[in-house]
Structures are given as C-alpha cells and as structure tokens.
Amino acid sequence: MALLTNVILDQLLNHTSIRHFQDKPLTKEQVQTLIEAAQHASTSTFSQQYSIVSITDPDVKAQLADITGHHWLVNSGHFFVMVADQYRNLQIAKAHDTDPYILHTTDKFLASVFDAAIATQNIMVAAESMGLGGTIMGSILNDSKRVIDLLDLPELTFPLLGLAIGYPADQPETKPRLPQAEMHFDDSYKLPTDFDEQLAEYDADVAKYYGSRSSNGRIESFSHHIVAELGRSHEVRKELLATIKRQGFLLD
Ligand SMILES: Cc1cc2nc3c(=O)[nH]c(=O)nc-3n(C[C@H](O)[C@H](O)[C@H](O)COP(=O)(O)O)c2cc1C
Structure with a gap:
C-alpha cells in the first residue's frame, strides 16, 4: 500500500497488462500524443537513441503475431515496435566526418536499450491516462532476424520490444508485487534474514x-513461475547475441 496518493500514483498502482481489446483503432491524434509522451522521456546523454515503428500493414501485424505467438495482438488498436537506434546518430557522425566508433560500443547499445525501455513505459502510462491499456512484448525477440527483415531495419538498429495498445475489453486484477524488503535495500545488497518466510x-x-482471477485462473506461486521460466527452451533466442552484433552493436 503506497503511503501517499494522487491521480498519477493511483494509475501507476492499478496498472495491469491488457491483452483483450475492443475492435476500435487508435486515432491519429492519439498515436501522435503517445509518441510525444515517449519523446519527452529522459534520454541518456540527450542522444534520443531509439525509434518507434508503427505497424499499420495487417500482414506485418499478422507476422509479428506469429513471431510472438500472441495472436491477440492483431486485435489491438495500435501496435508499436520500439527500436534501439544509433543509425540516425551515425548519419550525423558521417555528415560531420567524425569517427563513429563509440556508436558501436556496449555502452551505446545499453543507452539505446534504456532510452527505448523508458520511452515504452511513458507510452504505457500515457495510454492508461487516456483510458487505453496494453502490453509490452519482449516476445518479438523470438525471431529478431525476421523482425529486422520485416521492418527493413538498417545497421545500428535493433527491435527490442513490441507494444500493443488499445481500448481494454476486460479489466484484469492487479498482480501482487514482491514485499519491498525483498527488493529494496539500504546502502548495500542485503536479502532479509527471513527471506524464506517472506517469500x-x-x-x-x-x-x-x-x-x-477472473480469467485464465491457475495454481501458480511466484517461485513456481520463476522455476517454470528457467525451464524454458534456450533454443528460441539463442542467436540473439550474434544478431545484435550483426547489426553493428557490441563491437568493443
Ligand atoms: C520487457 C517486458 C517484456 C514483456 N513481454 C511480454 C510478452 O512478450 N508477452 C506478454 O504477454 N506480456 C509481456 N510482458 C508483460 C508482463 O508479462 C507483465 O507486465 C507482467 O506479467 C506483470 O503483469 P502486469 O503488467 O499485468 O502487472 C512484458 C513486460 C515487459 C516489461
């Protein structure tokens, strides 16, 4: 329970991912507003090192549904792909005859990931403030090479996340989060002595x-969930590092 409250905190604390949507596309104005909210997120070294691709072609949307295994995404009101992007800044480096080496480093890849992730969350929060809802989708990483080809992504770009947004057709219950003592420490990393009991x-x-919960109920604790995650196949995303490097990142 948060100690303080206001409309923004209320909204943040009531967040749930939405996977069922009404059959109603977002308007151009809504999309532009969400992009603007993304653009005003903090950005590492003010380098704005991410881009957003809106998927308007139903065939591309269907292929993304196939890649992610989440066929419900085709019913979303709008689908964004959040892209790590140093390509735009590479063009600036070239125009100024500057050595672009730094754009290829791990540091800059991470900066792109941070920028895109923070912008993604800004879109989610802005969407919820507009009565919309959605789900962030890391599952586009199931076949990043295919996503790169589908979206014609150039060197120094990489598709990080999908984001399905729309008018909610249901209102799932909020998922309980870890006790703060298990994830917030003073000064140094210290799991509590009663870690097992709290867990x-x-x-x-x-x-x-x-x-x-009202839909898709099952018997599952957090520990079961983590163990199940560990049992997931390593095969699906095993080419991730090679693909990121092939795009020109992590070359240091
Ligand atoms: C980086 C990231 C990737 C995610 N990828 C997926 C995904 O591929 N498919 C999906 O259904 N949900 C995905 N989610 C949503 C999480 O499953 C969800 O946030 C989590 O279960 C907590 O539920 P809540 O958002 O309803 O509180 C992702 C969330 C994040 C932050």
Missing part, C-alpha cells in the same frame, strides 16, 4: 491471485 507469504499471495 512463502508472497508465494501464497500470488497463488491466491492466480487462483481467484
């Missing part, structure tokens, strides 16, 4: 949430 309580909370 057991949290597992029970999460199990209660999954057991009682």
Whole structure:
C-alpha cells in the first residue's frame, strides 16, 4: 500500500497488462500524443537513441503475431515496435566526418536499450491516462532476424520490444508485487534474514491471485513461475547475441 496518493500514483498502482481489446483503432491524434509522451522521456546523454515503428500493414501485424505467438495482438488498436537506434546518430557522425566508433560500443547499445525501455513505459502510462491499456512484448525477440527483415531495419538498429495498445475489453486484477524488503535495500545488497518466510507469504499471495482471477485462473506461486521460466527452451533466442552484433552493436 503506497503511503501517499494522487491521480498519477493511483494509475501507476492499478496498472495491469491488457491483452483483450475492443475492435476500435487508435486515432491519429492519439498515436501522435503517445509518441510525444515517449519523446519527452529522459534520454541518456540527450542522444534520443531509439525509434518507434508503427505497424499499420495487417500482414506485418499478422507476422509479428506469429513471431510472438500472441495472436491477440492483431486485435489491438495500435501496435508499436520500439527500436534501439544509433543509425540516425551515425548519419550525423558521417555528415560531420567524425569517427563513429563509440556508436558501436556496449555502452551505446545499453543507452539505446534504456532510452527505448523508458520511452515504452511513458507510452504505457500515457495510454492508461487516456483510458487505453496494453502490453509490452519482449516476445518479438523470438525471431529478431525476421523482425529486422520485416521492418527493413538498417545497421545500428535493433527491435527490442513490441507494444500493443488499445481500448481494454476486460479489466484484469492487479498482480501482487514482491514485499519491498525483498527488493529494496539500504546502502548495500542485503536479502532479509527471513527471506524464506517472506517469500512463502508472497508465494501464497500470488497463488491466491492466480487462483481467484477472473480469467485464465491457475495454481501458480511466484517461485513456481520463476522455476517454470528457467525451464524454458534456450533454443528460441539463442542467436540473439550474434544478431545484435550483426547489426553493428557490441563491437568493443
Ligand atoms: C520487457 C517486458 C517484456 C514483456 N513481454 C511480454 C510478452 O512478450 N508477452 C506478454 O504477454 N506480456 C509481456 N510482458 C508483460 C508482463 O508479462 C507483465 O507486465 C507482467 O506479467 C506483470 O503483469 P502486469 O503488467 O499485468 O502487472 C512484458 C513486460 C515487459 C516489461
């Protein structure tokens, strides 16, 4: 329970990912507003090192649904792909005859990831403030080479996240988060001495949430969920590092 409250905190604390949408596209004005909200996010070294691709072609949307395995995304009111982007700044480097080496470093790849991720969350928060909802989708990484080809992404770009936004057709219950003592420490990393007990309580909370939620209910605690994640195939995204390097990143 947050100690303070206001409309923004209320909205943040009531966030849930939306995966069922009304059949209603976003307007141009809504899309432009969401992009503007993204653009005003903090950006590392003011380098604005990400781009956003709006998917308007139904065939491309269907292919992204195939890649992610999330066929419901075709029903979203709008689909964005958030792209790490040092290509634009490479053009500036070239125009000024400047050595572009730094754009290829791990540091700059991370900066692109931070910029794109923070901008993604700004879109989510702005969308929710407009009565919309959505889901961030890392599952476009299932086949990043195909996404790169689909969107014609040049060197020094990489598709990081999808973002499905639309008018919610349901209102899922909020998922309980970890007790703060398990994830917020003073001065140094210190899991609490009663870590196991606190985790057991949290597992029970999460199990209660999954057991009682209105759709897709199941028996699952947080610990079960993490263990299940660890059991996921390594095969699907095993070419990720090679693809990121092929795009010209992480060359240091
Ligand atoms: C980086 C990132 C990637 C995600 N990828 C997916 C995804 O591919 N598919 C999906 O259904 N949800 C995805 N999500 C949504 C999470 O599953 C969701 O945020 C989490 O379960 C917490 O639920 P909540 O957002 O309803 O609170 C992603 C979230 C983040 C931040």
